[in-house]
Amino acid sequence: MAVLDIRQRTGWLFFAVIVGHIILISAQVNTRRGVPMLEAVVFGAFAEVQRAATSVVTGVQDSWNNYFALQQIRRENQQLAREVTEMRVALQQERALASQTRLLQQLLDLRGSLSLSLTAGNVTQSTVIGGGPSPAFRTITIDKGSHDGVRQDMAVIAASGVVGRVILPSLRAAKVQLLIDSNAAAGAMVERTRAQGVAIGTGSDRLQMDYVPSSADVKAGDQVVTSGIDGIYPKGLVIGQIESVRGGTGDSRMIVIKPAVDFSSLEAVLVVLTPPAAATDSSRPGVQPGTPSPADAPQVEPSTQTTHDEPPAPEPDESGDER
């Protein structure tokens, strides 16, 4: 118990006694400003303690606010992230609506710009609701049928050009044979030289233009439009652009057309409810003087045949074959 023996710690005891006396004296003596010395000293010392404690508390508070309280910020961040995601989805929906609106506007513009008899009363806007069941048959299904006035062999067009023709209308839907189907064809004309021929589907994403006069000036890059002689497609609709002319000159040359319509992204189309009468060259409006003779123009059978070796018949095939 030597540690607790006060006699063994004389120095500490002396120090304690002296401090005790100083405290006792300070409690009774005032400073020059009239404040008790003990109070002044204690207050001064305690103020430092308070300052240190405040610093610690402030540090802890700052740490809490800057780090631990960030849990709230994290929740807000997650909430904001969710809202951003929702807004992105909504934006995509709005963009889709805007795109659809633009497409419809283009269709309206197309309907208004056609110089033929395509007025608001003889065309109807339709939406593509399905594609063909087999890649061998290039068809789509639209949401308008006989109930809406859609009949067989009516032309179906899009903002960018010719799509195809109706081959099987039902009450509220219709099957449309695309122009690229291997059994499809349309009366065509090179816009630049007015050289006429027949645009025939190949089953791929390209068309072939046959029955072009051997003397006709045709070259790659020329735009091909409908000639209107098939009685299905109104005259002047864009079919596509000549991609290549192969095989030299004359009847043996092969003219490949790149369709103007992107058939893989069709959404809305127009159905021409009133088929135009088969046009003759003399009756077609807008035919430029010096264009190729109509005698050279082939007769197109809109319903298409299985072989393209023979010129198509001038009248549409009411049976509308679909293989």
Next chain:
Amino acid sequence: MKAAAVLVGIALALALQTTLARFVVGGTAAVDLVLVAVVYVALTTGPVSGMLSGTVAGLIQDALSSGGVIGIGGLAKAIVGFLVGVIGQQFIVTAALPRLVMLVAATAVHAGIFMGLYVALGLRTFPSPWQAMVGQVLGNALVGMIAFAIIEATPGMIERRRAGRRVR
């Protein structure tokens, strides 16, 4: 037992101090019997006892003094008791001269601390502090030497008286 004896001695010193003070001419006590008692305790028992006895005696003396600051006397006597106790352990101070020197030095230190603190704190002024200090030194030295002699002779005298009674 030793603590009780110390307390009794300090009490007697305080009683004598308060009793004799009124007989001093001019009312100024030139002799501090309490300080003498503290010095004696410190010399005979050591620094701790001397310091504690000085603390207790000084505080009581301060408390009994009117208008003073409680603690200044206690501080002065505690320091003196501690120092005297330390020196008493380091040197042989049983002879008369060393004790005289110790009494003189202790009284001077006590007066210096006491009056110095009062002056430093601006609580009192002493018109002639050196004169008062010298008076206390002489008075304490004289009374102290006599008191030490009486205290140390008392047990022998009592023993001799008891022995004489037995012979008779």
